[in-house]
Amino acid sequence: MQANESAPVKAWVFLISLACIWGASFLLMKKGLLAFRPDQVAAIRMASAGFVLLPFILHRLRQVRRHHWPLLFSVGAIGSLIPAFLFAFAQTELPSGVTGVLNTFTPLATLIIGVTLYQQVVRPQQWLGILLGLVGTILLITASATGEFSFNSYGLLIIVATICYGLNLNVIKHKIHDLGALTITGVSLALMAPPSLIYLFVATPVTTQVQDIQFFWSLSAILTLGIVGTAAALILLNTIVKLTDTTFTSSVTYLIPIIALILGVIDGEPFFLQHAIGLCAILMGVWIANKRARKSPTQ
Template identity: 50%
Template sequence: MADTYPVSAWAKLCLLALIWGSSFFLIKKGLLTFTALEVASIRLASAAAVLAPFALVRVRRIQRHQWPIILSVGLVGSMLPAFLFALAQTHVDSGITGALNALTPLFTLLIGAFIFRQWVTRRTLFGLLVGFIGTLTLVLVNASGTLSLNAYALFVVAATCCYGFNLNLIKAYLPDQTPLTITGVSLLMVLPVALLYLAGPSEVFAKLEGPTAWMSFSAVVALGVVGTALALILFNHLVQIGTTVFASSVTYLIPLVAMLLGSLDGEHIGVWQLLGMALILLGVGLANRKPTPNKV
């Protein structure tokens, strides 16, 4: 029998799932007051700001040839997904967004195999397939048992593709950098974009006088500090201590948290959603056994 990952690795994976699973609920609350672009900008700015002191003292650790990779991590791993998820949730429920986010391991696998030439075991492929079927069940079947798909969900699909590419970048080109360095410096590089938008065309400061403004603002800041900054450090750590598939499989657990919070906030969960979540959990267990020498 192949060795499994240690309990500590699974504990970190579950903690990350709780944090990121709550992100969709926080985005939903942020959108009560702010536009999608404002939510994304506040999220990025708060995440970069809290890590700035740590990032500035680590800038010299980045080698010259790694700067394009760090910039790519900031753009593809943080900035673009932040905007895409906020845009998607203007028309997609938080629970369904969390379910769609589980596409990340599939894109991680495909990009790793076709671009980065990584090997894939049969067991990993089967586990991903089972989890993907569970994800499709959550995405394509609504609580009443009928087929339903919102076109705005394509923004989430694009974001998961970004995540898949970003995972492979970190694993292939930044193995010598710490998670705090990768996260802090990459966020610092995209901070000017968020600040320029907040100081320019956005109406964030004017909206802070509204009745739900500070609740929404606090939700998005929490999303940035905990759900982006601290969570990305933990995520990048998982990428380095395990495989890219193991780290990205946190997105199989995220729908469980996202749909639970959504149900508590009035979103209905039906039998098909429970079946989809069960398949996702089965897929996680199958896909995240340590690879064996037998490869295909």
């Protein structure tokens, strides 16, 4: 696959579907928070995602060796569990659209961690991309209705979450690249499901919240977030990679924040000029950082 133009129509349909699923996940978190605490939203999300993927990975467990288990546990904790809690708490004070845009910082966080911890070589244009991404992030977490800078510290929770994603992606790349994507994701999430469920029923008053008028609506939103936003999205992602390539698949990064912002505005969230500028800066930064260097005619 040499160019995105040659991708089959089916791949484009799957790509747009994936962007809609992931873009809507931030609004689903917001709806889950109507009846549940942030930690409950995260716990239900993780438990539902882990258990629904279990049938898909049972026959793959024989591929997992003893040395893989600690790494898979860390992938589940750092790459899924901790970010789930961070996102849920952040969205108590951040619009879902802004959260979706801030999540786009993940590729840049991955690059920064690759440089600092794994001695990854970085081209000058990638540093420019990182700088633009940081500028866009600052604009997003300081936006206000008056146009003045008003720092929202909850935005930092999303940045920490993207750093977790970056650490996770580097661990997968450098430590457990011998396992398939579905095995890594499915097993790591399955490892997080039991402790999440135990936490939900032991450490939170979830059984007393059933009478809340928003309970079942919010529960449906969180289950959709866990099952569709994780299990179905993972299947779509792997299908797109098989139909095309990773370059085409990575273009979903540019669609997710747009979907998240559109859904947020439809739901009545404010959208400021500073948000638009921040979005453009982050997307431009990601594009520049991931753009392949052109070869000279002599190469």
